[in-house]
Amino acid sequence: MHWYESAVWIPNVITFIVMLGIGGKHFVNAPPSAPVTASNVITFATTAASSVISWCTMTPDAGVYHSKKASSLRIFLYTYIGLFIASITVHFLGVIFAASAPNVPTWEAGFDNGNNIGGLINAILSPLGGFGKFLTALLALSIPSACAPTMYIFGSSFMTIGSFFAKVPRYVYVIISEAILIPVAIVGATQFYATFVDVLSLIGYWSSAFAVIVLVEHFVFRKNDFSSYKMEDWNQPRRLPVGLAAVLAFFCAFGIIIPSMSQVWYTGPIAKAGTGDIGIPAGCAVAFVVCLVLRSIEKSWTGR
Structure with a gap:
């Protein structure tokens, strides 16, 4: 899987370059379709952040490639720059093509009022004929x-x-996850963009709380000292933290995330007040405070 992930981006980059070459002449400095408000900006930032934060649960597996001699700063910069460049590039491409679509009839028809990203890409590449369909x-x-x-x-x-x-x-878990994924894909196929944003935001809510809890454990309670992790204890539950503080902090975070979220299917009372979707920052703040307090108590009682 690591080999696949390290190579699959190449066709995408080629396709994006071709799209820029074909569609560049149609780019316009499009005015906003509606007044830009602080609420809109916060909600968009939350969605954009969700697409990056969601990778945090997967990074430990990539850690097997890290050299023990590499500094923490170096690993951080490599990871941050890698995620930043990949995300910001695709976000900019999406913005400029979507903003220009209303000025190109074929693009607008393919985009279908902003609900069909695949249709927009196909319309942009349509001048290439069969090669465009291949890309x-x-x-x-x-x-x-x-x-x-x-x-x-x-x-x-x-x-x-x-x-x-x-x-x-x-492989049993993979089959179970696929059984969950296929129905979601079938339901979301007709409204891909709306479904994608909804699911992505949900992932962002919980993964941001998860990330904060992990960071609190590492920087506050383990003093950023990797030697405090005893590798031989990985499968010895009695030598590991109980985990109750982390679980409670996670669920407490959702106590503020739910009223602070702003989605098509639900908008919480805090978000309705005009703040926009502040679920991620609010959840992170609560997770930080609760984890700090409960983990201190847990550690004093259990010694681990």
């Missing part, structure tokens, strides 16, 4: 590059919960 197909086939790591982590995460789950072959 569109390649781009579509790269979508598993986002799904496969999630399915992989779904299995490995269950296996870390308890010894019972570890006895189940990993």
Whole structure:
């Protein structure tokens, strides 16, 4: 899977370059379709952040490639720059093509009022004929590059919960995750963009709280000292933290995330007050405070 992930981006980059070459002449400095408000900016920032934060649960697996001699700063910069460049480039491409679509009839028809990203890409590449369809197909086939790591982590995460789950072959979890994924894909196929944003935001809510809890453990309670992690204890539950503080902090975070979220299917009272979707920053703040307090108590009682 790591080999696949390291190579699958190449067809995408080629396709994006071709799209820029063909569609560049149609780019315009489009005015906003509606007044820009602070609420809109915050909600958009939350969605954009969700697409990057969601990778945090997968980074530990990539850690097997890190040299023990590499500094923390170096690993941080490599990871941050890699995510930043990849994300900002695609975000800019999406913005400029979507903003220019209303001025090109074929693009607008393919885009279908902003609900069909695949149709927009196909319309942009249509002047190339069969080669354009081939590039569109390649781009579509790269979508598993986002799904496969999630399915992989779904299995490995269950296996870390308890010894019972570890006895189940990993491919069983992959099959279960696929059984969940296929119905969601079928339902969301007709409204891909709206479904994608809704699901992505949900992932961002919980993964941001998860990330804060991990960072609190590492920087506050382990003093940024990697030697405090005893590798030989990885499968010895009695030597590991109980985890109750982390679980409670996670659920407490959702106590503020839910009233602070702003989605098509639900808008909380705090978001309705005009703040926009502040679910991620609010959830992070609560997770930080609660984890700090409860983990201190947990550690004083259990000594681990």
